[in-house]
Amino acid sequence: MCYQLSSCAFIPRAISVQLSTNQTSFKSDRAQRVDHLTKIPRSVNMESLQNGYLFPEIFMRECLYAKRNPHARLIRLGIGDTTEPIPDIITSAMAKQALALSTAQGYKGYGPEQGNRELKRAIAETFYQDMQVKENEIFVSDGAQCDISRVQMLLDDSLSIAVQDPTFPAYIDSSIIVGRGGRFKAESGKYKKIVYMKCGAENNFFPNLSTTPRTDLIFFCSPNNPTGSAASQQQLKQLVEFAKANGSIIIYDAAYAAYISDESPRSIFEIPGAKEVAIEISSFSKFAGFTGVRLGWTVVPEELLYANGYPMIKDYDRIVCTCFNGASNIVQAGGLACLTPQGFQALKRTMRYYMENAKILVDTFKSVGLKVYGGKNGPYVWVQFPGLSSWQVFDQILERAAIVTVPGTGFGPAGEGYIRLSAFGHRECVLEASRRLTKLL
Template identity: 45%
Template sequence: MVNQHFLELQGSYLFSEIAKRRSKYMEQHPDANVISLGIGDVTRGLPQAVIEAMHQAVDDMVNPSSFRGYGPEQGYSFLVDAIITGDYHRRGIELSNDEVFVSDGSKCDVGNIQEIFSQDSIVAVQDPVYPVYVDTNVMAGRAGGFDTALGRYKNIVYLDCSADNDFKPALPTERVDLIYLCYPNNPTGMTLTKDELKVWVDYAIENDCLILFDSAYEAFITEEDVPHSIYEIEGARQVAIEFRSFSKTAGFTGMRCAYTVVPKELRGRASGDNLVSINELWNRRHTTKFNGVSYVTQKGAAAIYTPEGQAQTKELIEYYMANAAMIRDGLQEVGFTVYGGVNAPYIWLKTPNNMSSWDFFDFLLKEANIVGTPGVGFGTCGDGYFRLTSFGSRENTEQAIARIKKLSF
């Protein structure tokens, strides 16, 4: 017998559907020069410091004295120490080595984390939402079936984000156990200030729930009052798990390396109202189902934290954020209502003439040979919106904006 909950999933995965539509168009128009600003994949090479460290790591694998086989599932200490010092200590945040878990991607971790929680847990997500948060809970049986009339799953609590609330959700009005938050946000590019994030931490403490905080894009933050980590907020260690990734920060989309922080203060309720350590549960799950990220990859990731790596990574981020500014400014120049692109590599735009998201996708592909991401793919609140990414090359970004400026709406 198959897992029946997989049959509750609606359609195909968003980005698979985009790839399918693009491929079909290319088959029909083989000479078209299609520019992809849809899937958030990077286009620049890895930092030189990373390349050099990985070359050295490959050489280490040649000699019996330096060869590495199975490594620690939680990550080598040289990388974990670099993460704690480089990403947390400099912001006044204390972590211990056994609170950091190196993995092969935040997508995997935000999907897998739900396994350690009860099937009865009530899950809250923002809408628009990164699809993995919803789909993995559907697979686990927490969704309660799909309501076709509403276009939503019955047992998932949706926190609506719209232009009316500046794409920042209100607190839940009903009981929830797990809250997925993503800031800087994918897909809208919006952020919370420290005061705004403190409201969520205080709510979680008062209501005995847990925040799953995806901060994969924190390196793109440019404004002072935007927190880079939820642990900058007092009390967050009691109620929050944080997910980070090297994918966009340093071009590791093809290398696969990330990490998750699970503070030891975190407790969950077991039967009989007994409190158990979330850190220990995640460690048990991690060591059972994961054999660790390769030594070569982790050596490359650790090089990000060297002075050379920091400078080269900063240059990469500035390149993509210059693209973001170009897209944002170009769209505003021709009258689009635009969000994001200031603290995140995503630009969230209102479609013209009340077009649906998929209609605008087809229009942009046909008339300008540009691929983006339909907002409705992130939830019902995303219909009528569209996401563009700044991860293309400078040449393609310039060309895409020039094409859009020539369109008639």
């Protein structure tokens, strides 16, 4: 459905982007209202996060628009949150597991921190056929974003990192929090210690590795959020060879892999030798509609070794057992139902629905002569507006078409001049958005 703007009580989930912040005002407010201070200094790493939040900024602009236009019907194509119902074969499995907890025979307490063995086997068989990924290398979790932070704990905070530009901000923020980012440089929109690998249309959304300096860690997302592009077999082969030559580790985010429709790899482990240099993180959120249910997994191969030969999987297992009590057994029952033949077929229908939405949006922008990317192997559409800033485009589309998008600059300096639209919407909203955009543009 589309949304009537009667109030602004809902605050969307936040991701970070550099915005202007008023530190003087913050200090003044604090001085007026605080009666006691501890002697604990603030973390210098948290102080390095001198940035605001993208979605609260978007939310604020929505609210201002709503006050001026109380009867407008807003279409939200910004945040990448799923909207279609979860198939009942999956929710029934979760309901059955929940009801069983009220019986002596069906009650279960703690499960293995690493995840239900049956679910781990199903993940291996569904997503890693012929890749020699073992059950014990799969760690079931409460979602990919949590696993990004757990992987950060696994690796020393002195290690250097590289990210795609544009990129999903959690890689940068979690790196800064553990001390790898350095200070923010306002003139460039970048953090001092982070290598930004430009991935634009001019290089097919894949970094020029011949000019990329060596780093210890390489964060890489395919299909990419925000651009929707998927790396090819040859490109990932180059990436694995680059990591091997430099003794680096790839942190590979495959959260959107189930949406790939061509021959692009769905896992980094399709590339020979990748198990020696890569960790893969994935999620049920986007292909199964589990954004609010929370379930994901991480693969740490036995072949992945520290410089001294010690297996990283042993340390990751220790981190998981220390910081996590395991995913909910109710949710894991739902995950297992997702990977049955009937459950997965039902999910494929939902994924096709979202990708049909993406095609509608892609065709809309192409029809007015704009350059548009994505929408083929991922549920995001990445549109270029030459000569305009991302926030200018965002404001114009909001003010004149009542559509919420995401300014590309929120994903890094290379996103300037672009906007991202999510295909995770109801069909009637996407069609209405298409009509409005065609009229506007």
